[in-house]
Amino acid sequence: MKRILALVLAVMLMATLFVGCGGSSDNGNTTSGSSDDPFYGEDNISLKVWAPDAAVALTQKQCDAFKALYPNKTISIEVIAQGESDAATNLLNDPSAAADVFGFACDQLNKLEKAGVLSPVSDYPEYEAAVKGRDSEESIAAATLNGKLLAYPETGDNGYYLVYDKRYVTDEDAKTLEGVFAACKKAGKNFVMDAGNGFYSCMFPFTGGLKITGLEGEDDTQVFNEYDADAVADTLVAFATLFHDNKDNFLSGDVSKVSSGMSVDPSTVAAGIDGSWNAAACQKALGDNYGAAKLPTIKVNGEDKQIISMHGYKLMGVNKSSKFPESAQLLANYLTDEECQKQRAEEISWGPSNKNVAASDVVKNNVAVSAILAQSAYSIPQVNISSTFWNPMADLGNNLFKEGTKYDKDTLKKLLQDTVTNIKDE
């Protein structure tokens, strides 16, 4: 792009710089307000919130309700669509131009903390106490790093569950992976899961007993538990055998493939592993035939083993570069409290991290959310994960189902050891 050339631009900008700089208004009103003012004297507040597209309308509504709580303040809040999966990346591009309050997936906590862009909740004892009183322990653990609560738990359901079409897969079939595959084969339809993605493929070794237990050292090396390599390898063999035996009915693809395969007529997908965020799309596609359950069991050496998944949380963070830090904390606290979590559970089926909402009828009556919360009992929290975790894990997943790969125990044991070594070393 020859047209975009700094030199010419810089000359032009220098000329305008004088104009621009003149109007720069420094926001130095750190005046101390009265102690009963939750804004600590901030006024004429303008905040920006990032929420994923599906939640923008609801979040805007909640922000309006927030404004109505403080009629004597001038507050403007703008909600912008920004997916949680790449919130950290977009924030780090330029924190000062990013949102004041933003939703993100909990695996980005490390990255954000390292970059020093989060304003920790622990600096605000009253909010910290509120969070500790209302949210589940697991979600608080997911938002805590080195003993410091860094962000507000927003949901407790960033995980996946088994979705199935009740016309082809019965509730009984859905209890075992073998049953699911048999039903799919009978119906001539596919079982879809994203087996080549570390977020899902980690279920293969996790089911066998592998666990991640934190990070250590300067460069955050992943630590694993003392696992039994033979047991894990046996489980991997069981998965690989099922995938190869059912290769005509198995498809590896992301969750959008699950919902779109169910929405075509005639449908091509009878069951799959679907993410909580995509549940609405599957529900729409299947209607009354929508079935959701915790992940099934798999037979390893004659014994049914519950599949262990990875379970994440969505958190809401406050940007350290926010011009209205007190107000941003207040808003983040408001948006993650019981009432707002309840509204999200009701209107967009987001599973709560709030203990009261999780026990309420709203959640119990929502099959997808209940399935995910049921699965969370058999899961490893998505916290303290090294950034080198995902690619080797994805590779392991790919090696289990790719045609032409060997899947005897020795090969897979070696694969497991290579994967662990790669995660540690990379």
Next chain:
Amino acid sequence: MIKSYKFRRHFTNAITYIILAVLGLIWISPLVYLVLHSFRADGGVSYPYLVPKQFTFQNYVELFTQSKWLNPAASGSSSVDFPKWFMNTFVVAIFSCIISTLAVLMVSYAFSRLRFKARKPLINVGMILGMFPGFMTMIAIYYLLKAIGLDKTLVALVICYSAGAGLGYQISKGFFDTIPRALDEAATIDGATKNQVFWKIILPMSKPIVVYTVLTSFIGPWTDFILAKIIMQDKLDNYTVAIGLQKMIAADMITQHFKHFLAGSVIVAVPITILFLFMQRYYVEGVTAGGVKG
């Protein structure tokens, strides 16, 4: 053995045409797929058939009815506002097209016709600067724009797309060099100034190169992604179609908006196609009637 020349010719022609047809088919297939599936009624992201089973205009209709810009009363369930993005891109394209076309032609004219001391050094500097990849300076551009409060604005895009345009002078300078200087001299004898020579003599004879410059500078904003993305950040209202379409297939939007994305991609092709069809007439005319016997 191959018997006659005629047979041989037909045979080789047949082979050639088959190869060309296959290549053509391969080349056109993504476009055909895109257009066909933008009218698809059923399914979501993945679809098991090459040709859709049901057709509808719904994707196009929704693309425009869900716009908050066209229809402020829209329920506001989605942040996708394709018509707004389209208009943004159109405005940016028009302005940067006008500015950069003028800049390119004027710079080329100066380098081709005027003789001044810094001419050679300037030509060289222009060449060298032109060799640096544009994305090298993008972050710097962003922070400079931010310093003067122009980040996340359409004005910034127009500035960036047209500011360095003058450096793309090589092709049109080459073209101007082929126009005989005798014409300039004749005009000067008749009392024309350098300015008049440019507007009245050189420009009317340079239609092909004007059209070429207009086309390239108009298409730029429609296809540029990386710079627009850096400048616009999260300001959805000021997105151009390129970043807007990419936003539509982000993880949190793809399930609802994949078919809108297909429809949007087809619509993006419309202004470029129209412009090209319209300009092509002049383009061909210019090429055949350009040049003056010297």
